[in-house]
Amino acid sequence: xxxxxQTPRYLIKTRGQQVTLSCSPISGHRSxxxxxxxxxxxxxxLFEYFSETQRNKGNFPGRFSGRQFSxxxxxxxxxxxxxxxxxxxxxxxxxxxxxxxxxxxxGPGTRLLVL
Amino acid sequence: xxxxxxxxxxxxxxxxxxxVIKCTYSDSASNYFPWYxxxxxxxxxxxxxxxxxxxxxxxxxxxxxxxxTAKHFSLHIxxxxxxxxxxxxxxxxxxxxxxxxxxxxxxxxxxxxxx
Numbered sequence: 644x645x646x647x648x649q650t651p652r653y654l655i656k657t658r659g660q661q662v663t664l665s666c667s668p669i670s671g672h673r674s675x676x677x678x679x680x681x682x683x684x685x686x687x688x689l690f691e692y693f694s695e696t697q698r699n700k701g702n703f704p705g706r707f708s709g710r711q712f713s714x715x716x717x718x719x720x721x722x723x724x725x726x727x728x729x730x731x732x733x734x735x736x737x738x739x740x741x742x743x744x745x746x747x748x749x750g751p752g753t754r755l756l757v758l
Numbered sequence: 759x760x761x762x763x764x765x766x767x768x769x770x771x772x773x774x775x776x777x778v779i780k781c782t783y784s785d786s787a788s789n790y791f792p793w794y795x796x797x798x799x800x801x802x803x804x805x806x807x808x809x810x811x812x813x814x815x816x817x818x819x820x821x822x823x824x825x826x827t828a829k830h831f832s833l834h835i836x837x838x839x840x841x842x843x844x845x846x847x848x849x850x851x852x853x854x855x856x857x858x859x860x861x862x863x864x865x866x867x868x869x870x871x872x873x
Binding site for chain 2: 647678699733746748751
C-alpha cells in the first residue's frame with residue numbers, strides 16, 4: 644500500500660497570506676490527524692478528522708482549520724500567516740484495528756516557511 | 759491535559775552498545791504508548807508501541823517497558839548500528855474505541871551511533 648502523501652512538500656509564504664496543505668491517507672484509513680513540528684515546541688497536535696467530522700482539536704488559534712472529504716483526503720488551512728507559523732506540518736492516518744486500537748502512520752510533512 | 763517528558767535530549771553511543779531512552783507521563787488514564795523514529799527530512803516512523811495491559815514488548819533489537827505505577831516507559835535498543843542514528847520520540851494517548859487519536863509527544867532524543 645502507498646503511504647501517507649502530503650502536498651506540497653515545501654512552501655514559502657509571506658506574513659498575512661493564507662495557505663492550504665493537503666493530505667492523502669493510506670487507502671482504507673478513515674482518520675486523519677494533523678500535527679505541527681517546530682524546534683521550540685516539538686510535535687503538537689492540531690486536530691483530527693474522521694468521516695468528514697472533526698473529532699478532536701488541539702490548543703491552536705482559530706486561524707488553523709481543516710476539513711476532510713468523503714474520500715478521506717484532508718486539507719488544513721492557516722489564515723493570516725505569522726512568522727511563528729513556520730514549521731513542518733505532519734499528517735497522520737489511522738484505521739481501527741481489532742480491539743479498537745488505532746495506530747498512526749505519518750506522512751513526510753509539508754515544510755512551511757513564513758517570511 | 760497530558761504531559762510527556764523525555765530524557766535524555768541527546769545520546770551518543772558506540773556502535774554495538776545499548777541505548778536507553780526514558781519517558782514519563784502525567785495522565786494515569788493514558789493507555790497507549792508508541793515510539794517513533796524520525797530521520798532527517800522524513801516524517802516520524804512507528805517503531806514499536808505498547809498498551810497499558812502489557813509490561814514489556816520486544817521486536818528484534820528494540821524493546822519497550824512500561825511501569826504504570828510510576829507512569830514511565832522506556833525504549834531499549836541493543837546492538838546499536840549507525841543506521842539507528844535519528845531522533846526518537848515517545849508519545850502517550852488515551853485510546854478508547856472510536857474516541858479518536860490525540861498523541862502527546864515527548865521532546866525527542868537525538869541518538870548518535872558512532873562507528
